[in-house]
Amino acid sequence: MKKELIELKVNGRTHELAIEPSALLLDVLRRELGLTGSKRGCDESSCGACTVLVDGAAMLSCALLAASCEGQEITTIEGVTEHGSLAAIQKAYGDWGGAQCGYCTPGFIMTVKSLLAENPDPTEEDVRHALSSNLCRCTGYNQMYEAIRAAIAAEKKAAPTAVGP
């Protein structure tokens, strides 16, 4: 298939890329841009390991054409780190055992980012519901809830009027 030139804005930086119109966003992120934090865990939009934010909404990058994301803000796990330090959710996932093998972790963190952006004080029910878009085989999810609670608490403590990055 003939390649086309597109502009993709990822983590605040604009890249000019020649890609096949059929190229999936996940493949472009991983192969063209070397952003391998987003993972491929399945081939059928069932596991959520490839979750990225497109204009703030959590989307499965394995089910999006890269070309369709032109003009939109894409945030990947590589864009979550704040000024070279771990974001509260990243730190909390490490401290509370939210990540074991870590393969699903980037997807979960993106899902949590999008949840907290919409609902900064979710109930456990809200969290469970939001996380059900992603699968994990290691943790049984329990320690993720603790991590998310800790991250919310840390954010509140750090900046009572914080505005997300």
Next chain:
Amino acid sequence: MNDGFSIIGKPTAMVDAAEKTTGGGKYTDDISVPGMLIGKILHSPYPHARIKSIDTSRAEKLEGVVTVAVGKDAPNPFGILPVGHDEHALALDKVRYVGDNVACVVAISEAIAEKALELIDVEYELLPAYFDPEESMKAETDLIHDHKQHNLEKDYHHVFGDPEKGFAEADQIAEARFIANEVTHAAMEPHCTLASFELDPHTGKLGRLTVQSSTQVPYYLQHKLSLVLEMPMQQIRVIKPLVGGGFGGKSEVIPLEIIAAIAARKAKAPVKITYTREEVFWAHRGRPRTIIDLKTGIKHDGRITAVKARVVQDGGAYCSYGVVTILYSGALLGALYDIPNIQYDGYRVLTNKPACGAMRGHGTVNVRFAFESQLDELAQMIGMDPAEIRERNLLQPPCITVNGLRVQSYGLPECIEKTVDRSGWRERKGKLPKGRGLGIACSHYVSGAANSIIRSDMPHSTVNIKIDRDGGVVVYTGASEIGQGSDTMTAQIAAEVLGCSLERVRVIAADTDLTPIDIGSYSSRVTFMAGNATLRAAQEVKKNIAAAAAKKMNCASEDLLFREDVVSKKGGDQLVARKDQLEEVEVTQAGASVSGRVEGQILRGSLQQKRNEEGPKDWMTFEEAVVAAIDFHGALTGTGSYAPPPEARGGKHKGAGVGPSPAYSYSAQVAEVSVDEDTGEVTVHKVWAAHDCGRALNPVSVEGQIIGSVWMGMGQALTEEMVWKDGMLMNPGLLEYRSPSSVESPEVEPIIVESIDPEGPFGAKECSEGSLAATIPAIANAIYDAVGVRLHESPFTPERVLTALRAKKKQKALNPTEGIDPTSPARFREHGGSLWFKGKGPRRHALDPARRPVPTSAGGAD
């Protein structure tokens, strides 16, 4: 050793946590090298067929295809067990399951490789296939492997004590058939291997091979690559990048790992192969479908008098770990309770389905489901509380069980007590509203197999430690971090022994060129064995540091205390002064934040200089002690290794090698469930899981492992099942396989029990597998408590629960096809199945474009 720990027992974030939460860490598929090609494997569409010919010429002509590898490119057989070398990387003359590996296309892109797969022409001669183990055992002809009569991979017949006498003495006997259906690991990371050759500078030809792979066993991989590629092991370097979960699915050499190397050799370029999720399901190596005929006898007082088990495992088409699995099923009837008489008949049977192998709780899980369910039934028969009957059958350690297993630390009594207390068992059992119930069950697992797969006197784990003038501690271990926290455990033990901070320790792991041999991450052996090796290596280096420090401090090295980056004389009251001085350094460091660490080091160095001039002192920093030791000894390195003691290696009977372990972990669990009697749906509300892990080196990890095990057990209990139809997997996807999501997952309350094992590192044992097996029977027993039906087949799907409920109420049996148009085909088949092989084929609608005459043989492009 220090009393009171500074690092052990403290909740610690994993040393690689940031790599994982930032997406910066590299898993194998995240790695690319210049000139890398992509490999794609052609799989067999038939469950059992002879390969008459393979023609790759059309595929090779496709633009972008570099080469196509086939079986004869590397015909040597391999298999994880020395007795089971029955696999070929790519099929030679026969395929034995749908998904068996036939050829590998190497191309410049995935899309081209996929297209080329369709251009490979394979001519098959179809053979009758076997899908049911009990049918397969009757086979006389068309055997799956010619040398395996009756398709029997292996059978064992063990008698310990006098089971007949035991049953004669019993007051109550229960007997039933249990079936546990097949489950798979479904680790989130699909298998991936990247293989590349270097050109040898002397011969100018292909030389050393480097393989990066998602493996739990890099050293076994190195060994098998050497066998198949006919290369010396020292010419092969295996590196394990981050691994996205294993659960046993990466604990043996998966064909793609060898195929990638064969393909790279043939393509003369680096080749990466990554399985699709569907291929991961076909590669499988999970827990076999197991048929258990179990008989247990007890006295009125609840004491077990005898157990008889006949176990048939549907092993799939190759041996894999099968011989070990079937032995574990029998051996680990022992070592949980005191059972005086055991009869065990185990059959590992070959069928035309993907090979089963090791999966979390290897060999024990399905039999434990049967045993704990039956024990519950017996408790009810004699009117005893199910928790109490378990307490009546405790071992009295230290002891050696009737089947030769040595038990030392034994936290089971405490596990039962705590889980009963926390769950409110005594107050709530039997008093919950209708449809809601509590169930209890116990389980255990080895902390590492006492005998390695390849029999030798080699230590099972070796660890090297290097400490340099910078005060950095580098630990080299072959142990494989797969998400369970092995690198963190290693760093913690090294730091604790050396009395230094965790930040000083860097772990280099699982790279066969750099790290000393460790047989891998399986049988829950890493904490116990690699942990002990780390402990010994650290003690050896510490001895040298202590000798030099003692000399500087004019005391005996035994009088030194290593703690929190300070080496001091024991019992002195210099603690305050030393803290002040150190704080002074910290303050100056903080002041010099612009050039940060560098200036801090200079300041620290000048402080050291000043202190050096002061003569003998009562304490030194860790760095000072290290420098003193290097000045005195030269290079500062230490090595430690671990081999299980001979007393822990088991009895003398045939098959005695599997089951023995230097220590066993114990678990007791209570599950609370509710059952919807109209739909048959089971909901698990909470599981209380007490686990005896010896000592929790890192409580947050231990709890994570307990919760993860219970969760995986719950998946097997309620939803997960590989559904087969004539050798075709009906649900090769994570949703269809029904891996539970967060909304289906209950709260799990982990309860850590520490029995302090006399031989474990700081008393630690395993914590990652032992809890899984108890969850399934705990849920089964809770279902019985809730609605009074005892389920004999897992998973406990709504259909099975409803069937049991109807049978109990003597209602008409459930018929899911009721109401379906009777004129529709009698046997609807989505895929060609056994009928296909008899030349009948699936009946299709007259207008179905796929309708065509059924071929007796077909090309691979179908």
